[in-house]
Amino acid sequence: MGYVYILRCADGTLYVGSTRDLDRRLVQHEEGMGSAYTRRRLPVELLWSGEYARIDEAFAWEKRLQGWSHAKRLAFIEGGVDAVRQWSVNDRLRRAAAR
Template sequence: MGYVYILRCSDGTLYVGSTRDLGLRLVQHQEGMGSAYTRRRLPVELIWSADFARIDEAFAWEKRLQGWSHAKRMAFIEGGLDAVIGWSVRNRTAGR
């Protein structure tokens, strides 16, 4: 089993991670042992997570989400995949 998750940090930024044990990982983040990024931005709040049958699937989603902008991540959190389908194309052509 694997999980991918998004945390909202105290400064409003979003942190994306993956883990085999979501509960333990959240405790680690809150105690300042999760990552250097979140350690400097405590407290953090879990705002989205998904579970996968395999950790490599969760890791692949982590990498995908890390490549997205803050706005695209928020749209995904609020509306799921349907909310971000065509997002990049729409943003590239909007300025023309």
């Protein structure tokens, strides 16, 4: 079992992580023993989490989400994959039009 999660930090930034034990990992973040990034931005709040059959699936989603903008992550939290399905296509079209 694996989990991927998105935290909102005190400064408004979003942190994406993955773990085998979500409850334990959240406690670690809250106690300042998570990542160095969240330690400097306490308190943190869990905004979203997803459960996967295998940790490598969760890790792959973590890396995917880390590459997304703040706005795209928020849209995903609000509406799931369907809410961001066209973002990459739209971004490529905007960049091509700007050339």
